[in-house]
Amino acid sequence: MSNGVNLLYKKSLVPNTLAKSRWLWSYIGVIILYILVSTVSDSPFQTFSASISFSTFLILVGLGQMLVITNGPGNIDLSIPYTIAFAGSFSLKVIGGTNEGIILGLVVAIASGMAVGMFNFALIRFGLIPPMVATLASSFIVRTLTIVFFRGMLIKPPPGLERFVNTKLLGLPLLFLLTVFLAVFMHFILNRTTYGRGIQAIGQNTKAAYLASVKVDRCKFITYTLSGLFAGLAGILLASFTGGATLGMGGDYQSNSIAVVVVGGTSIAGGDSNVQGIIGASILLYLITNFMNIIGLGVGFRNIITGIVIVGIILATGRGKGAR
Amino acid sequence: MDTQTIKPELLKGQSRKMSKDILMPLVSIILVSVPIVILKPRVMSYMGIYLLLNMAIPMVLVTIAQMFAMTIGEIDFSLGNLVSLVTCIVGTVFPKNPGLAIAMLASIIAIYMIIGALLYLRNLQSIVVTIGMSFIWLGLAILIQPSPGGNVPQIIVSFMQMKTPFIPMPLIFMIVMAFLLFLILFRTNFGILLRGVGGNKRAVEQSGHSVLKTQMFVFGIVGLFGILSGTALAGITTSADPKIAQNYTLIAVASVLLGGGSFAGGTVSGVGVVLGACTMTLVGTLLTFLKISPDWQIGTQGMIILVVLFINSQLKKSGRVRYV
Numbered sequence: 001m002s003n004g005v006n007l008l009y010k011k012s013l014v015p016n017t018l019a020k021s022r023w024l025w026s027y028i029g030v031i032i033l034y035i036l037v038s039t040v041s042d043s044p045f046q047t048f049s050a051s052i053s054f055s056t057f058l059i060l061v062g063l064g065q066m067l068v069i070t071n072g073p074g075n076i077d078l079s080i081p082y083t084i085a086f087a088g089s090f091s092l093k094v095i096g097g098t099n100e101g102i103i104l105g106l107v108v109a110i111a112s113g114m115a116v117g118m119f120n121f122a123l124i125r126f127g128l129i130p131p132m133v134a135t136l137a138s139s140f141i142v143r144t145l146t147i148v149f150f151r152g153m154l155i156k157p158p159p160g161l162e163r164f165v166n167t168k169l170l171g172l173p174l175l176f177l178l179t180v181f182l183a184v185f186m187h188f189i190l191n192r193t194t195y196g197r198g199i200q201a202i203g204q205n206t207k208a209a210y211l212a213s214v215k216v217d218r219c220k221f222i223t224y225t226l227s228g229l230f231a232g233l234a235g236i237l238l239a240s241f242t243g244g245a246t247l248g249m250g251g252d253y254q255s256n257s258i259a260v261v262v263v264g265g266t267s268i269a270g271g272d273s274n275v276q277g278i279i280g281a282s283i284l285l286y287l288i289t290n291f292m293n294i295i296g297l298g299v300g301f302r303n304i305i306t307g308i309v310i311v312g313i314i315l316a317t318g319r320g321k322g323a324r
Numbered sequence: 325m326d327t328q329t330i331k332p333e334l335l336k337g338q339s340r341k342m343s344k345d346i347l348m349p350l351v352s353i354i355l356v357s358v359p360i361v362i363l364k365p366r367v368m369s370y371m372g373i374y375l376l377l378n379m380a381i382p383m384v385l386v387t388i389a390q391m392f393a394m395t396i397g398e399i400d401f402s403l404g405n406l407v408s409l410v411t412c413i414v415g416t417v418f419p420k421n422p423g424l425a426i427a428m429l430a431s432i433i434a435i436y437m438i439i440g441a442l443l444y445l446r447n448l449q450s451i452v453v454t455i456g457m458s459f460i461w462l463g464l465a466i467l468i469q470p471s472p473g474g475n476v477p478q479i480i481v482s483f484m485q486m487k488t489p490f491i492p493m494p495l496i497f498m499i500v501m502a503f504l505l506f507l508i509l510f511r512t513n514f515g516i517l518l519r520g521v522g523g524n525k526r527a528v529e530q531s532g533h534s535v536l537k538t539q540m541f542v543f544g545i546v547g548l549f550g551i552l553s554g555t556a557l558a559g560i561t562t563s564a565d566p567k568i569a570q571n572y573t574l575i576a577v578a579s580v581l582l583g584g585g586s587f588a589g590g591t592v593s594g595v596g597v598v599l600g601a602c603t604m605t606l607v608g609t610l611l612t613f614l615k616i617s618p619d620w621q622i623g624t625q626g627m628i629i630l631v632v633l634f635i636n637s638q639l640k641k642s643g644r645v646r647y648v
Contacts, residue, residue: 074587076451078574123630128637130587136574137626144623255401255455268449300470303463310456314448
């Protein structure tokens with residue numbers, strides 16, 4: 001390898017602190033976007049508040065995706081979009097539009113999400129199918145079940161749940177605050193429990209983790225089940241927030257859930273996770289969208305800018321250390 | 325793998341191994357096509373085979389693109405959107421301004437080569453970078469052609485409808501492609517280098533080859549085959565559509581695995597990949613012939629992927645537990 005290549009390979013393009021705490025980038029992005037929004041809008045805080053309302057669901061599924069990605073190369077959950085649609089449709093159908101059924105609906109949403117997650121794990125562990133294809137194939141199946149059972153109709157949410165997801169506390173959406181609590185809790189789980197440390201060890205070196213008596217199977221089982229659980233929960237909440245469950249409601253969460261995890265500083269190679277970055281990255285993505293809307297740029301430009309921001313942050317934070 | 329000296333015995337050994345690798349794709353395509361022939365004996369005519377395999381052409385091309393990426397241990401998550409973008413360039417830009425269209429296609433290949441270089445220089449993970457790129461391709465496609473439409477040049481349309489003597493054009497195409505891939509992968513130095521990079525990057529580097537150059541070249545090929553796939557698709561559907569090929573990305577991944585490739589890179593089979601992509605296309609046809617409602621089709625496709633890969637992994641399993 002030539003000398004010039006070596007330099008590029010080893011040196012980070014940014015100062016040390018920023019290179020080490022890659023999650024800071026998403027928050028810097030949020031601040032820049034907030035300033036941009038306030039130059040074009042009279043009520044920037046309202047835009048910000050709307051953005052974090054939408055980002056809540058992305059944070060939820062992002063947490064699940066992060067756990068999966070932490071397990072190391074190749075571990076990605078592609079079944080999230082249709083798990084969201086299935087859990088959303090199923091639970092709202094069970095609730096039937098009345099407030100009495102909300103608890104049952106939540107149980108149904110969480111249980112159906114967990115069921116998909118467990119199915120994924122079974123395919124990966126016992127079918128020895130690569131996670132990416134296993135979760136993709138199971139998402140095909142879940143999609144068909146959603147179509148067959150719920151006909152892709154718009155199923156209305158109960159008024160109580162609709163009110164709850166739109167409640168605001170001190171100008172901030174209550175649901176967002178609760179999700180942040182959940183994220184803090186997940187941070188604790190990731191760094192302080194056997195399970196959390198286990199999956200980080202697995203992500204760094206599965207064989208070493210196995211030899212160090214990390215219960216690999218149990219950790220992976222919990223991981224995929226939790227990812228399904230979060231997707232299911234996001235399903236019922238998102239359906240209530242947007243006024244009903246539809247077949248396509250989870251579509252955006254395929255690439256976005258992976259993008260926020262990585263932009264938030266988690267290594268896609270596994271073993272190195274970051275919870276706070278997911279929150280920043282999720283807000284950033286929706287702030288970009290809202291900013292583009294305010295200045296009147298269409299969906300085409302919105303996608304291009306989102307793509308440039310994702311690639312840009314990854315380029316800036318990429319480090320020369322052995323990721324593979 | 326020895327990359328410096330290429331002994332004839334080594335090549336022979338490789339091809340013997342390959343013939344075992346294509347057993348599975350061969351069995352799966354037979355399992356899919358025999359029922360088709362039994363249900364509709366008339367497909368065994370010139371026109372029947374033409375119609376059956378025509379739609380498989382863009383699928384085969386995009387699968388080859390994904391195969392090249394996966395052989396060096398990378399993955400392209402943006403191929404579906406790239407193929408859609410190319411249909412828009414071919415169908416909308418080309419009729420108005422052929423020079424601009426060709427410049428756009430050329431820059432796509434250049435961008436791909438830059439991505440290939442960046443992945444190596446900055447040690448990035450292809451999955452995230454290409455997720456970012458997929459937003460950019462989608463945005464560009466929407467800017468060019470917001471809704472399905474356009475006017476695909478007659479020359480491309482008539483090329484796709486070409487009537488070759490005796491053997492239908494798609495069948496000739498498949499055979500030529502399979503043979504070409506076999507030659508490139510197993511009879512050239514480049515093929516050995518390619519598989520070497522997927523198998524052990526460091527070994528290739530230490531043997532004096534440039535991984536950087538190989539990676540740039542491979543990504544250029546990925547872009548090229550993405551463009552060919554989009555052009556073929558535009559010729560068949562005669563329309564430009566920014567969202568037409570979105571599920572190509574992952575179906576291509578499944579086809580590569582079906583054809584004997586792996587996520588880890590290094591293993592590949594050109595014949596297997598062509599067969600795998602044809603199988604994935606024919607599954608849809610078979611389900612239609614079986615009068616399975618379109619609602620169930622995607623789920624059944626998922627089941628078939630799972631069953632094939634399950635059998636495949638059980639065959640490969642060598643008695644010990646593998647953590648995938």
